[in-house]
Amino acid sequence: MSDVFLEAKNISKTFVGVKALDNVDLTIGKGEIHCLIGENGSGKSTLIKIIGGVYRADSGTISIDGTELHGTQAIQSIRAGVQIIYQDLSLFPNLTVAENISVNQMLESNQQTVNWKSVRETARRALAEIGEDIDIDERVENLSVAKKQIIAISRALTQNAKLIIMDEATSAITSEEVKHLFSIIMQLKERGIAILFVSHKLSEVFEIAENITIIRDGKLVGVYPKEDLNEEKLTYIMTGRTLKFEPYRYDESLQAETPLLEVKNLSKKGQYRNINFKLQRGEILGVIGLIGSGRTEVVQSIFGLDASDSGSVYIDGTEVEIKNPRDGMRYGIAMLPEDRLTQGLFEAQSIGDNIVITVLKKFLKKAHLLDIRNKRQAEADWVEKLAIKTPTPDNPVNSLSGGNQQRVVLAKWLATDPKVFILDGPTIGIDIGSKHTIHEIIRDLARQGMGIIMISDEAQEILDNCNRVLVMANGQVVREIEDSTTISRDELLDVIAQRQVAGAEA
């Protein structure tokens, strides 16, 4: 018996002509915390689904504990001790915690009827094993994402898991909850359970991993012990290029006497109050704060999505009244929403249609018919300008990767030729390479004189890209940082957190 738990060798898989995986190897030791890292679309998900028996590899072998797996049934991997926790967690929202935890074991034992006493007993034991206390009679849909994750882990434990694969486990939980999750992972390791942590968040990978397997475009790039890598090197290996970060410098020559946008005493009951700030041409103004701090609500009001109760907004020195997004667009404001899928895109429609939707009027001929040739030209122009990776603008938006989808949303708003561009979480769920490209696009726009307001959860992203920063908490601006180079990431995090504590005491 060796110390190797899982060995996948020469795995290849092709989907309708696209090579998703090409001769990839993955080896995980017993009780090892291994990270699988790669950009979106690099084949991470395909690889774990092959290990889990959801897909069948075109070629290659998978051995667990020295025994080769045959066939494609998920149940074989499960019996061998492999448990996958998918990004969506695969829970049943309509069922109780108890049933969600026990369901796999019930299926595994091939029983035809349900013994509710043992269902509850199994759930209680699994939660106790990792020292968690959750009401087992609560419906899962009423729990937070972090708690749901614990349910998913508990469920894996009922299956005598020897390897737990976590796919993008930290994408929807807070940093506090990430710490808690990592402590559970360490605990599992102590018990000899191996973890395959799949992620594209480098900082987390460095915190938890022992060894790192990197794949790019379906090919294995390398396997490294953590000690041999740093973030810069890993980024390079992962994306195949060096990404340089230079903080954005605001070109003061663009500054005018009247600011591009000025907000005075903006308030909305129950959401934010007394918001004052100015935005100059060429500025990238960062707005940061915890979820619920009012940051999104403020910019939504400025754009006209959710009108404020009182206060005033000036564009180029003239007071304007913005009651709905149509008003906002008329005054030259554009907004990229936080959730691009539900708020920003018509998923099943073509890329081109999505881009020109905001400016369809421009293509109207006499008799209110669309000038198709002009429209198609504009679509093609935008696809080229923002380097959207697609053979034709006629393909549906949901055929694109996250980063490219975000470019479609950008193009759609840029087509309106805005003066002020509000970006709420412009790089959420986008991997590091695409993120960099999107940052470059944003900086270019600012350099050309557009005023940009950028909201983000990531302090580093704000510091790298914004020349000025507003920190919000409890619906107020608690601090304005005139020059973002004067503050470090940790200091900024302190400002965000401390004010939150002080606010709670008041």
Added chain:
Amino acid sequence: MKIKQLMRHSETYVLLIVILFSAFVTSVNPAFLTLENLFDLLRSSSGTAILAVGIFMVLLSGGVDVSSTTIAIVGQYISVNVLISTGIDNIFFAFAISIALGLSLGAINAVFVSLFKLPTLIVTLGTSSLYHGAMLEFVGTRAVNVGGLPQSIKDFGSLNVLEVARPDGSTFGLSVFFVILVAVLLLSWFILKYTMIGRGIYAIGGNLEAAKRAGFNTRRIQFFVYMYSGLLAGIMGVMHLSLIRYSNPNYLVGTELGVIAAVVLGGARISGGSGTLTGTMIGVALITILEKNLIMIGLSSYWQQFFVGLVLVMGVSITYLQAKLQKSGRQIIVKEEE
């Protein structure tokens, strides 16, 4: 269960409406709250209730079945014609034919839903038209009236399991239909609560993809659900025949929306995964009372449609508003300036 918890369920409101409405009808016409009227309501609504159980199971699994009324009439019309043409005058034979047809037609629905993965509403809309059209073409369009009806079917319709004497010496009774309903309810309850296939119905209604990953045989579960709905429709078809002693191949078709409305009123989530048999029965009770008793307070029965619609829209609105309130309750409330 605490009152607060009860108030979170829309079926509680529907039950309140049922009680209030019954009280109102009784105050206008005391004949409503009599054992005789109650037995009569049970006899005439048991069939609908059984259909509703089948539709409820389908909703629970995340689908919708608009073909079950058609399956019921197909089962009814073909079985009565077979009884007449073969001369076998036996109620069990009628049930056997109707149930066999129900199971087969349900299985055809399942093939489209499960194997071809087509949207359930479209599938059952299509198959109901298909089944009905095929029956009219190949079996016939002529109604069978009471004179031509096999005796066993008429007998079954007036079979009571409990007789109660009126003051004048005549009797009324509790129909055997009610026993069938209770048996169906008990069986369905047991399946849903205590079998893996029942939990699988909840599971695929909650998250189909997760159910597959967990190792549920989702195909088998879908076949079960649609065949069960077909089976219940088959039973209902024969009951309906013995109830009204007349078989018109165009009856029942078109009433499915009323039954679905009853199930949704009873709190079953239209998107699947959630609901109770109790709620379904409360929903059926409301629809039945509206249908049969508006006349007792002097309103035309057309008002039934109006009220069902009203209660449905209100019920759905309440559920929606509650969800919205719960959500906004989680938001941070900024204190006003002192």
